[in-house]
Amino acid sequence: MRRVPHAIALLLLSLSLAACAGGEAVRAEADASVAVEAPAEPAAPEPTADEQEPAASEPTQAELDYAAIYGGQAYDPVADPSLPPPAELPESYDPWEPLNRRVHRFNNAVDRYVASPLAHAYVEVVPRPVRLGVRNFFSNLGQPVNALNSLLQGKPKEAGQAIARFLLNTTLGVGGIFDPATAADLPRSSEDFGQTLGKWGWRESRYVELPLFGPRTVRDVFGLVGDAPLSPLRQVEEDTVRVFAQGLQLVDVRTQLFAVDSMREGAADDYALVRDAWLQRRNYQIAGDELPEDESLPDYLREDINNPTVPVDALPVLPSGN
Numbered sequence: 001m002r003r004v005p006h007a008i009a010l011l012l013l014s015l016s017l018a019a020c021a022g023g024e025a026v027r028a029e030a031d032a033s034v035a036v037e038a039p040a041e042p043a044a045p046e047p048t049a050d051e052q053e054p055a056a057s058e059p060t061q062a063e064l065d066y067a068a069i070y071g072g073q074a075y076d077p078v079a080d081p082s083l084p085p086p087a088e089l090p091e092s093y094d095p096w097e098p099l100n101r102r103v104h105r106f107n108n109a110v111d112r113y114v115a116s117p118l119a120h121a122y123v124e125v126v127p128r129p130v131r132l133g134v135r136n137f138f139s140n141l142g143q144p145v146n147a148l149n150s151l152l153q154g155k156p157k158e159a160g161q162a163i164a165r166f167l168l169n170t171t172l173g174v175g176g177i178f179d180p181a182t183a184a185d186l187p188r189s190s191e192d193f194g195q196t197l198g199k200w201g202w203r204e205s206r207y208v209e210l211p212l213f214g215p216r217t218v219r220d221v222f223g224l225v226g227d228a229p230l231s232p233l234r235q236v237e238e239d240t241v242r243v244f245a246q247g248l249q250l251v252d253v254r255t256q257l258f259a260v261d262s263m264r265e266g267a268a269d270d271y272a273l274v275r276d277a278w279l280q281r282r283n284y285q286i287a288g289d290e291l292p293e294d295e296s297l298p299d300y301l302r303e304d305i306n307n308p309t310v311p312v313d314a315l316p317v318l319p320s321g322n
Contacts, residue, residue, distance in 0.1 A: 092272075092279050094207040103209045104271045110212065111254075119254035131255070133177040138249045140169045140176025141232045142190070142311065148230065149191035153199045161186050190285075192312070194223025198286035207275055213310045215278040224312050233313040246314050253308045 094100065123131070147162035165181040165188070172180045182188065197219050198205075205219035216224075228234060233249070236242040267273040 092207055092275055093204060094275060096206065096208060100207065100209040101271050103211055106211060107209065107214060115254045118251050122251050123255055131252070134248065135252055136169070136173070136179045137176045138252060140166060140173070145227050145230045146189060146191050149193055149196045150189065152196045153191065158189055158191070162189065192223055193226035194220035195286050197223055203286065207279060215274060215309070217282070224315065227312040228315050231313045231315070234315065234317050242317065249311060250314055253310060256308045
């Protein structure tokens with residue numbers, strides 16, 4: 001075998017090393033050119049102090065303020081133990097609600113298409129002094145029933161005032177058209193046999209809405225039957241006169257309800273509003289004198305003039321056999 005001279009071997013080794021170095025240089029230069037040509041991505045801005053989210057373990061300023069006021073109690077926005085308990089309204093005893101709601105829709109239809117138009121026409125046609133005289137007349141007719149029920153409830157003073165109102169308004173008030181009894185400081189009250197049954201112990205009674213007669217309880221239905229024999233209008237034998245008087249009284253009652261119509265317009269559940277307000281007021285009529293003053297009803301529920309009910313006088317009279 002032929003040997004390569006020593007000088008030639010050194011020359012070949014230097015050429016190979018140079019080739020390797022040249023290749024590395026070319027690759028480094030290519031990488032540098034790529035780095036120069038590629039656009040640099042902008043660095044994300046650091047969040048400011050206001051934008052930095054508090055650490056989960058650190059309380060917020062609102063929590064610190066709450067702790068400073070309430071002594072370091074943990075604040076729960078869903079159930080705050082430091083708040084007073086919500087007011088609990090008494091539940092209405094209404095096991096016949098599905099049936100009552102159907103009757104309520106029927107009564108609303110009758111009111112919308114018959115009673116309310118008649119009442120508005122009555123207000124537009126009849127002058128206010130005449131309407132006031134009509135209202136005084138029918139109110140005076142109810143005083144004997146009021147006096148008897150006041151006596152049955154153990155209220156002799158109220159019974160005497162009702163009799164005095166009836167006598168004074170019937171004589172000096174020209175049959176009750178005028179109201180001199182109010183000027184004589186004789187207070188007006190309204191007692192019926194349904195309230196008397198409540199005073200005698202029948203406090204809880206299921207709610208029922210009667211066709212045309214509106215909100216009642218079973219107790220008050222029996223009260224209507226008890227008051228009916230004493231109704232003055234039902235004693236009128238002339239059918240034409242009696243029916244006209246009953247109709248006029250119903251129209252007058254509907255005009256008194258104008259004050260609460262605006263409250264019912266925006267109600268989400270008109271039936272529940274009427275039921276709960278009527279029961280609340282009825283319970284107050286029965287037990288109002290036993291409650292402290294801070295638990296009394298507001299004036300708009302306590303006043304009879306804004307919360308009338310269809311009177312017992314409106315009960316139809318069965319024709320006689322003659």
